[in-house]
Amino acid sequence: MKKSTLVIIAIITFLPSCAYIAIKSAPSKHDTVTRSRAALKADALFWQIFHAGEYEKISNALESMTAAYLDAPNDSVTAAHLGWLHIWRLAERSRLQEIPSFITDDAVLAHKYFHEAVRLNPLDARFLGFLGSSIVAEGTIHKDEKLVREGYYLLVDSISEWPEFNFFTAGYMMSSQPANSSQFQEGLEWQWRNLDVCVDETVDRNNPDFSKYMRLLTVQGNKRVCWNSWIAPHNFEGFFLNMGDMLVKSGDWATAQKIYANARLSADYVKWKFRDVLENRIKNARDNVAQFNDDSSGPSGVKIMFNSSFNCVACHQQ
Ligand code: HEC
Structure with missing residues (x-):
């Protein structure tokens, strides 16, 4: 093959297509400063x-x-x-x-x-x-x-x-997977890690009593998302409700009862619309193991928070 032919082949092979150039050189959208x-x-x-x-x-x-x-x-x-x-x-x-x-x-x-x-x-x-x-x-x-x-x-x-926010977000997504799947297990591990990053130490998984950390409450910086705020008035309670549900689903209802109970430490607990849900979860923790693992349970069955009618509003409703 002639050298010139080789050069042409090389150019054709490596020349980006028109479409590629046109798309790459199109102007980008920029975030607005004033709303x-x-x-x-x-x-x-x-x-x-x-x-x-x-x-x-x-x-x-x-x-x-x-x-x-x-x-x-x-x-x-x-x-x-x-x-x-x-x-x-x-x-x-x-x-x-x-x-x-x-x-x-x-x-x-x-x-x-x-x-x-x-x-x-x-x-x-x-x-x-x-x-x-x-x-x-x-x-x-x-x-x-x-x-x-x-x-x-x-x-x-x-x-x-942003671990304080996204350990929860990512793990919550996994809570609807089967309890024995690696996705679910990792999602539950992420809830524990969420607690660790919120308090900057390893929370005792046998006795996850959050009362000693309540003094860390803040409304500023990245750690604000560990607590309640105007945006998420019952984030703290909702977090422990989901984590308890995931523990129950995993079969560990006894640890779940301790995790659920942390929600009561919130100063806003008395105003929380889903207080009764949580109290019943503590009472029925053992029975809910089967319920939470049963995908076929109809509309009347008790469902994990992720599959419930309060998936978002457990944290966000005033
Ligand atoms: C465990 C509690 C919890 C659950 C469940 C939850 N969120 Fe949030 N959400 C938060 C926290 C905490 C923040 C961050 C607050 C901050 O930035 O100060 C947040 C932030 C937001 C924001 C903030 C937007 C902004 O402009 O700052 C929106 C909107 C939102 N969530 C919607 C949802 C929706 C929709 C769902 C359900 C699919 C949901 N959230 C589930 C706790 C929760």
């Missing part, structure tokens, strides 16, 4: 219904949030809130009398909007955690193992970026 009035108004409605647990008003909030996004599609907060609205509707679907099959589209849309939010603001690792979760949800629904793994590794990245 639009429509976005602020949509946010106000979102927080109002979310804090009130008004699941049935999600469509109204989606309408104004989507309109605000279309008007200013470079606002990472609006994009993320759209993602959260979709994932809320999907997560608490057991509230519905009949669950339409198209509710699964909420996973696809949550993926879309969290992806947008992460592109616009890669620094908020809460967006990354929820992007990972929505991709795992979408992959699971569509039986697309590649997508599930992509989501899983994003969750792992999100943990290293």
